[in-house]
Amino acid sequence: MSQPYLSLEAELHDAFWEAEDGGSEVELMASFLEKFPGPSLEIGAGSGRLMYPLLQKGFEVEGLELSRDMLDLGARRAEPLGIRPIMHQGDMTKWRGPRKYAALLAPAFTLQLAPDPAVALRHWHSLLENQGGLYLTVFMPYAELLGDLPENEWYDDHFVTLPDGREGLLETRHRLDHERQIVEREHRYSLSGEPPLTHLSRQSVRW
Ligand SMILES: C[S@@+](CC[C@H](N)C(=O)[O-])C[C@H]1O[C@@H](n2cnc3c(N)ncnc32)[C@H](O)[C@@H]1O
Structure with a gap:
């Protein structure tokens, strides 16, 4: 995909x-x-x-x-x-x-x-x-693999204040597939403003 x-x-x-x-x-x-x-x-x-x-x-x-x-x-x-x-x-x-x-x-x-x-x-x-x-460049999902990030729970992943003052937040939830060496991530993006915006996405990252 x-x-x-x-x-x-x-x-x-x-x-x-x-x-x-x-x-x-x-x-x-x-x-x-x-x-x-x-x-x-x-x-x-x-x-x-x-x-x-x-x-x-x-x-x-x-x-x-x-x-x-x-x-x-x-x-x-x-x-x-x-x-x-x-x-x-x-x-x-x-x-x-x-x-x-x-x-x-x-x-x-x-x-x-x-x-x-x-x-x-x-x-x-x-x-x-x-x-x-x-x-x-490749990325090893050590935080997920070592359990520093909770599996199957939403957590705040990134936060930023844009130059125009709006605030962007990314919340993430992941699941590990050890056999296939894949992190399945769900992402929930939100951006403040009038109206506030949200977007959901899924991502599979291989390690
Ligand atoms: C992690 S981002 C990196 C973007 C850019 N290299 C940077 O560092 O700012 C990965 C990029 O790959 C694009 N991408 C994902 N799958 C792709 C595909 N099958 N073919 C081409 N681009 C793809 C995404 O849309 C995204 O822009």
Whole structure:
């Protein structure tokens, strides 16, 4: 099953990451790209949170993203920055463009959203030039596995106050499937305002 980020999951995505991490992967990706000069592709590029700073540093990075909502947010963000990013809409397990890439970037655990990561990796390999490079980050759900987060109970996962004063909250409930090595998560997003908004989503993350 594909897992595009939609509605409030898209709208609050960057703000939650910003509150937690502040884009620290950009420098890692930049030093990786220096070793693989040429066109590159960020897989699951979202709204360009990591890709746009790389473009601004002069790297030739295109984006691949499934979610229309993420792409629309990205288009709105690009305009004031004065950049014209190349973003492809497609599924990371199937999409193929007209060219091959010197490097693929898959930050922020996007590979683990694939229904079968091995199938996705084989497909990604076919998008690369010979001797091309893959930058990949993965996430181990230690807090869930070690029981620091309660299973089958809702807990406050992220909270952020947006620049316009509205408050975004993400509540999460998870279940572990040890045999298949999957965390099944239910997400409940809410955003204050008039009217207040909510959005429910489900996510399967493999470890
Ligand atoms: C954890 S977010 C990371 C976004 C971006 N890389 C960042 O760090 O800001 C994962 C992204 O992958 C996208 N995605 C999920 N499944 C996908 C698929 N099958 N093909 C392409 N993109 C997908 C989601 O819509 C989401 O934007």
